[in-house]
Amino acid sequence: MEKYDSRVFKTCLLGEDMIVFCGTAGHKLLFSNENKLVRTWWPSSVGKLFKTCLLMKAGDDAKRMRRMMMMSFLSPNALMKYVERIDMITQQHIATYWEEQIGIAESKEQGELLKWEDIQKMKYTWNVASEVMRLSPPAIGAFREALVDFTYSGYTIPKGWKLHWSTGSTHKDETLFPNPETFDASRFEREGATPYSYVPFGGGPRMCPGYEFERLLILVFIHNMIKRFKWDLLIPDEKFGYDPMLSPSQGLPIRLQPHQCST
Numbered sequence: 494m495e496k497y498d499s500r501v502f503k504t505c506l507l508g509e510d511m512i513v514f515c516g517t518a519g520h521k522l523l524f525s526n527e528n529k530l531v532r533t534w535w536p537s538s539v540g541k542l543f544k545t546c547l548l549m550k551a552g553d554d555a556k557r558m559r560r561m562m563m564m565s566f567l568s569p570n571a572l573m574k575y576v577e578r579i580d581m582i583t584q585q586h587i588a589t590y591w592e593e594q595i596g597i598a599e600s601k602e603q604g605e606l607l608k609w610e611d612i613q614k615m616k617y618t619w620n621v622a623s624e625v626m627r628l629s630p631p632a633i634g635a636f637r638e639a640l641v642d643f644t645y646s647g648y649t650i651p652k653g654w655k656l657h658w659s660t661g662s663t664h665k666d667e668t669l670f671p672n673p674e675t676f677d678a679s680r681f682e683r684e685g686a687t688p689y690s691y692v693p694f695g696g697g698p699r700m701c702p703g704y705e706f707e708r709l710l711i712l713v714f715i716h717n718m719i720k721r722f723k724w725d726l727l728i729p730d731e732k733f734g735y736d737p738m739l740s741p742s743q744g745l746p747i748r749l750q751p752h753q754c755s756t
């Protein structure tokens with residue numbers, strides 16, 4: 494995209510004729526026309542891995558499963574109850590897997606667990622996490638399939654063609670995010686991002702249903718890291734790639750230094 498600055502182009506990806514949509518207009522088209530012009534589509538290898546998952550369902554089946562998830566284990570009430578549990582598991586995880594390596598006695602002390610209200614106060618931390626996901630989106634994007642022939646930006650999109658939207662096509666667009674390569678968590682304090690521009694979790698009816706749950710996991714994890722440790726990267730210029738999720742090429746080794754009075 495950087496090379497050609499094309500907002501829509503055809504190519505061949507994963508052995509399929511594929512149209513790639515870049516930018517907010519493309520995201521809007523794909524996110525707001527589920528079951529009208531497009532439906533979700535994933536390569537057959539993903540289908541083999543996630544046979545009965547929501548990811549692979551379409552139409553009413555998908556709506557039913559999503560409603561069931563959002564009303565049960567991903568409902569706001571369920572999320573509120575998870576906070577203490579996630580905090581406890583994070584602390585146990587750190588104690589079991591990291592503590593023995595760094596040999597600190599302090600982290601064994603029991604502290605009060607986090608509550609839902611504490612999570613709501615972590616606005617700056619969430620801005621930092623959001624900026625990390627803008628610069629390095631964990632997911633590269635997703636796919637759709639054209640249900641009918643339709644026209645976009647003067648081009649005919651044929652029925653059956655596969656369509657791809659990518660987080661990268663808007664997250665580093667300087668008209669949407671000034672100084673796009675600069676890490677600036679405060680950009681999320683100002684007015685909300687332009688619709689369809691900040692899309693680490695996708696958008697529309699197929700948006701990631703795990704979004705709020707993931708917010709809890711990230712905030713509780715960062716809280717425990719900051720409370721207990723200082724850290725630095727052992728390989729500061731380590732490369733990251735997608736396989737298919739963002740992953741560090743060498744496992745992101747870090748050096749942890751426990752704070753003296755961690756609880």
Ligand code: HEM
Nearest residue numbers: 547548631632635693694695696699700701702703706707
């Ligand atoms: C940082 C973590 C995560 C990121 C960045 C992420 C991102 C995404 C993206 C980009 C999509 C595709 C949306 C689209 O097709 O437009 C997606 C779908 C999905 N995600 Fe996540 N996700 C994360 C964590 C989670 C978690 C924790 C869960 C479960 C609790 C989850 C469950 C799902 C499911 C079931 C779908 C398919 C939804 C559908 O097709 O209707 N994700 N996610």
